[in-house]
Amino acid sequence: MLLKVSDLEISYAKSTAPTVQGVNFELNEGEILTIVGESGSGKTTVIRAILNVLPGGGKVSKGEMIFENKNLRALDNDGWRKLRGKDISMIFQDSGNMMNPVHTIGKQFVEYIQVHSDLDKKAAYDMAIEKLVLMNLPNPENIMNSYTFELSGGMRQRVGIAMAITFQPKLLLADEPTSALDVTTQAQIVGELMFITRGTGAAMIMVTHNLGVASYLSDNLMVMSQGKVVEYGKTADVLNNPQAEYTKSLLESVPEIGGRRYV
Amino acid sequence: MSEIILRVEHLTKKFPVSGGRFLTACDDISFNVRRGETVAIVGESGCGKTTLLKTIMNMQKTTSGKIIFHDVDITQLSGEDKRQNYRNIQMVFQDPTAAFNPKMKIKDIICEPLLNFDLISKSEVENKARELLAQVDLPPDFVNRYPHNMSGGQRQRVAIARALALQPEIIACDEATSALDVSVQDTIIKLLVKLQQEKGITYIFICHDMALVNMFAHRICVMYLGNMMEQLDGDKLDGARHPYTQALLKAVFSTEQEKNQYIEILPGDIPSPLDIPKGCPFQNRCLHCQELCQQKKPDFQEIEPNHFIACHYPV
Incomplete structure (x- = not known):
């Protein structure tokens, strides 16, 4: 087992009730888990807690997170620095925002590789190019010389994924990786994520509000609402035979091609 | 047709x-x-x-x-x-948060178009706003709220009510x-x-x-x-x-x-x-x-x- 999370509880301030409560799940090597839920359900909070990057004073107040027999809650800053970006890495909703707009993508990509390895500049550059090629990006040299705002949303997201998979992480965390994209680009990126995870054997936890993407991509599905897990199981079971009322109503409200019509 | x-x-x-x-x-x-x-x-x-x-x-x-x-x-x-x-021809925008003045109450937001075209007087604002809120299935006592006191869906309903105001x-x-x-x-x-x-x-x-x-x-x-x-x-x-x-x-x-x-x-x-x-x-x-x-x-x-x-x- 790669990751085991038990009875996770996350609070943002001492005085208020916990934001997320009672999250339990297990993830094996190469598995894809999708967490779906509406805004404010705590789904992003969960994956941010796994990487210990909770914003604004958020803290794991209870529970255990075991990654490869390491207790993540006991890690110090040094331990985190070794883990992050190497064994566990993250893909954000808009990878453009995670990068510095006044430096070229190449400069940041090379810096990132050098921080986590002993490679010299030339080797790091070649490695970066190789990863960009893997993500079907045409003219990788051009992209290395570009700034984030010069690329389209789909290309930026591909760069973000290329960076996240550089060191063949065992666990990828993806926070709404396709939500800001157009439908045809979304289909491309989802296809590439599938290819990458299946190809490298990386496990992935993806947060999304798009149940269709979850249905296509994931082995296991977790439905969250108001900080609690409403339903968790094999994707096919949850979708075809939902038990919780909330899951049922959520599934009913998803528009489908050739589905219901109100007029 | x-x-x-x-x-x-x-x-x-x-x-x-x-x-x-x-x-x-x-x-x-x-x-x-x-x-x-x-x-x-x-x-x-x-x-x-x-x-x-x-x-x-x-x-x-x-x-x-x-x-x-x-x-x-x-x-x-x-x-x-x-x-x-x-x-x-009236319009409803994508982001209801950005479409409203955050300092205006819901009743003033909804009735502003009506006042602009002199269709109601200021004393009628409250009642007209209640009527319009009812059309979009919101409780009438929302008239004195501000946009930030509402959820995204409620705000979009207010935006629809404002678009409906001028019929x-x-x-x-x-x-x-x-x-x-x-x-x-x-x-x-x-x-x-x-x-x-x-x-x-x-x-x-x-x-x-x-x-x-x-x-x-x-x-x-x-x-x-x-x-x-x-x-x-x-x-x-x-x-x-x-x-x-x-x-x-x-x-x-x-x-x-x-x-x-x-x-x-x-x-x-x-x-x-x-x-x-x-x-x-x-x-x-x-x-x-x-x-x-x-x-x-x-x-x-x-x-x-x-x-x-x-x-x-x-x-």
Whole structure:
């Protein structure tokens, strides 16, 4: 087992009730888990807690997170620095925002590789190019010389994924990786994520509000609402035979091609 | 079929960019809007759908073409005539948070259009606001709230109430549900349909989600790179014959896993609108592209009754 999370509880301030409560799940090597839920359900909070990057004073107040027999809650800053970006890495909703707009993508990509390895500049550059090629990006040299705002949303997201998979992480965390994209680009990126995870054997936890993407991509599905897990199981079971009322109503409200019509 | 109330004829909108070049946001767009119907305009970012809507709203001038609303070309209106025309076409925006002044109470937000046109006096604001809130299924005591005290779905209902205030014939919605959660989106669409059936309102609904418009649109117009690609009835979407429309339909992930095996991935990226290729704008991504497509831009023609398409080789 790669990751085991038990009875996770996350609070943002001492005085208020916990934001997320009672999250339990297990993830094996190469598995894809999708967490779906509406805004404010705590789904992003969960994956941010796994990487210990909770914003604004958020803290794991209870529970255990075991990654490869390491207790993540006991890690110090040094331990985190070794883990992050190497064994566990993250893909954000808009990878453009995670990068510095006044430096070229190449400069940041090379810096990132050098921080986590002993490679010299030339080797790091070649490695970066190789990863960009893997993500079907045409003219990788051009992209290395570009700034984030010069690329389209789909290309930026591909760069973000290329960076996240550089060191063949065992666990990828993806926070709404396709939500800001157009439908045809979304289909491309989802296809590439599938290819990458299946190809490298990386496990992935993806947060999304798009149940269709979850249905296509994931082995296991977790439905969250108001900080609690409403339903968790094999994707096919949850979708075809939902038990919780909330899951049922959520599934009913998803528009489908050739589905219901109100007029 | 009901009467045509709005006719967009050969509308073109170009924006000047540096170097004396022009960005063509809308190229020769024509379509009709019938009373009490929903026309959905679907396309990806940069296809010119918002520009089209802003032009119909008379928020910007056209480069050429006409927009005829009840026999009057509204692009030629100016001054008080133009202002009065805003009473007939109202708009609901994508982000209800950005669409309101955060310092105004809900009752003032909803009744501002009525006060602008001197239709009610200030003493009537409270009662009128309660009445309008009831129409969008919100509790009347919301009148004294501020926008930040409400959820996204509630705010979008307020935006709809404000658009309804002047009893317009047409409400234009610019991605009115895409910032909302899926269950909230469903209730907003139901509300829009209910209001349409009660009052006979006409909607022009801009959207990028084929599955969503498939639920409630009477007519669907598909745009790509400023061009109209296909126009067909909302209940005949499975008869779409333009390769781009089909690509959009095949890119939608379904919650039913067996349907997802038909997902097809359209290769490539949208070209820059500054150098649109000669010939068909969709040629570099089209799986059925042939020599003629690179030479000549296809005409927008009727291939079946009420089904228009711009393609040399419909599939």
